[in-house]
Amino acid sequence: MSKDPIDFYFEFGSPYGYFAAFEVAKIEADTGRSVRWHPFMLGPAFKKTEQKPLLQIPLKGPYCVHDWERLSLITGTPWVMPEKFPVGILAAPRAFYWINDNDPELAKTYALAIYKAYFGDGRPVWEEGECADIAAECGIDRTEFLDVVQREEVKQRFKDITSTVIDDGVFGSPFFKVDGEPFWGFDRIDMMKQYIAQGCTWVQENKR
Amino acid sequence: MSKDPIDFYFEFGSPYGYFAAFEVAKIEADTGRSVRWHPFMLGPAFKKTEQKPLLQIPLKGPYCVHDWERLSLITGTPWVMPEKFPVGILAAPRAFYWINDNDPELAKTYALAIYKAYFGDGRPVWEEGECADIAAECGIDRTEFLDVVQREEVKQRFKDITSTVIDDGVFGSPFFKVDGEPFWGFDRIDMMKQYIAQGCTWVQENKR
Numbered sequence: 409m410s411k412d413p414i415d416f417y418f419e420f421g422s423p424y425g426y427f428a429a430f431e432v433a434k435i436e437a438d439t440g441r442s443v444r445w446h447p448f449m450l451g452p453a454f455k456k457t458e459q460k461p462l463l464q465i466p467l468k469g470p471y472c473v474h475d476w477e478r479l480s481l482i483t484g485t486p487w488v489m490p491e492k493f494p495v496g497i498l499a500a501p502r503a504f505y506w507i508n509d510n511d512p513e514l515a516k517t518y519a520l521a522i523y524k525a526y527f528g529d530g531r532p533v534w535e536e537g538e539c540a541d542i543a544a545e546c547g548i549d550r551t552e553f554l555d556v557v558q559r560e561e562v563k564q565r566f567k568d569i570t571s572t573v574i575d576d577g578v579f580g581s582p583f584f585k586v587d588g589e590p591f592w593g594f595d596r597i598d599m600m601k602q603y604i605a606q607g608c609t610w611v612q613e614n615k616r
Numbered sequence: 617m618s619k620d621p622i623d624f625y626f627e628f629g630s631p632y633g634y635f636a637a638f639e640v641a642k643i644e645a646d647t648g649r650s651v652r653w654h655p656f657m658l659g660p661a662f663k664k665t666e667q668k669p670l671l672q673i674p675l676k677g678p679y680c681v682h683d684w685e686r687l688s689l690i691t692g693t694p695w696v697m698p699e700k701f702p703v704g705i706l707a708a709p710r711a712f713y714w715i716n717d718n719d720p721e722l723a724k725t726y727a728l729a730i731y732k733a734y735f736g737d738g739r740p741v742w743e744e745g746e747c748a749d750i751a752a753e754c755g756i757d758r759t760e761f762l763d764v765v766q767r768e769e770v771k772q773r774f775k776d777i778t779s780t781v782i783d784d785g786v787f788g789s790p791f792f793k794v795d796g797e798p799f800w801g802f803d804r805i806d807m808m809k810q811y812i813a814q815g816c817t818w819v820q821e822n823k824r
Contacts, residue, residue, distance in 0.1 A: 453675070456674050457674055457675055460666070465665050465666070466664050466665055466787075467661070467664060467665055467785055467786075467787035468788075470785070471798060471800060474798070478818045482807075482810075574675070577678070577679065578675075579674075579675035579676050579679070580676075590679060592679060593803065595801065595803040595804055595807070599690070599803070602690075610686045610689035610690060611689065611690075
């Protein structure tokens with residue numbers, strides 16, 4: 409049976425991605441597989457699926473606001489509605505791949521710190537300076553961080569990664585792939601675990 | 617603790633509603649609560665949320681086709697992609713409320729028969745004659761059925777129910793409410809059961 413890492417796709421501005429990120433350690437423990445993190449831009453995916461940001465959708469918007477509050481109670485992951493939401497968050501994911509090149513563990517710590525700062529503490533992570541502060545809190549050089557996120561090749565790399573992710577069928581956050589098998593949404597984590605537990609095959613459990 | 621029925625909202629043309637309908641007996645057994653069935657028209661809800669039918673959405677459409685196939689394997693509920701999908705299905709839900717007035721149990725049997733005919737056997741339930749056949753298979757008078765679904769007050773009643781359902785915040789199929797607490801989607805059934813099991817309150821399980 410494959411022991412390849414599970415791929416985890418997320419957008420830093422996505423509440424459901426946030427709740428999923430804080431489940432990753434448990435996913436790794438429960439499945440015996442590691443998880444590979446892939447931040448991407450949800451905006452171009454929403455353009456392709458013609459979806460608006462959740463809060464702008466009648467009926468669904470209010471449902472989601474309530475859902476995030478109860479997911480916080482269920483999971484124990486803290487939750488605040490940030491002052492700006494939705495908002496473009498670019499420096500954070502650009503820097504992620506730069507950090508990841510040298511130290512994947514640090515990159516995950518940093519990603520969780522960004523998420524926690526935004527949706528747990530309401531900090532303005534859409535500002536580069538704030539992201540640099542959070543990076544520094546993780547032991548990353550603040551000045552180098554601010555330089556890196558403005559480099560053209562760093563910006564372009566993140567755009568290219570986003571295009572590839574969407575071309576490969578990812579249209580939401582969180583989105584997981586297990587040897588290519590796709591799972592969209594926070595509420596599919598249990599189904600993904602079950603899939604792995606039974607040897608990555610869909611077993612017909614009962615006939616009707 | 618409330619023992620009021622769980623409200624189950626669904627559209628006969630919705631694959632996720634179909635899979636949920638065949639979980640209802642298990643939901644009742646697991647929660648000790650009965651389930652009250654409410655077919656409605658998803659079209660007006662999609663108009664409000666500006667959503668297209670799933671198959672017309674790039675990326676999400678192919679994902680869902682795959683998802684329905686695997687949900688069939690997981691749940692044991694049979695699945696075929698009907699020849700016409702999506703398609704307006706009106707006689708079936710109109711008749712549901714008429715049957716339900718006199719015999720709620722028969723109405724549920726009939727609803728499951730319609731769903732099974734459409735998504736399990738690929739029968740053309742968008743045709744009134746086909747629905748009348750299915751009704752007759754459930755022991756309902758075929759001639760009376762065909763008369764009832766064309767009555768103006770029966771048509772209007774179904775429109776009014778749909779408006780009320782959407783005004784009350786329902787925007788997808790399946791959609792459940794437990795004493796008003798909303799659960800959208802087939803993949804929230806477990807969360808709903810957990811909510812009921814812990815006394816209809818969101819307990820903070822672990823702090824981070």
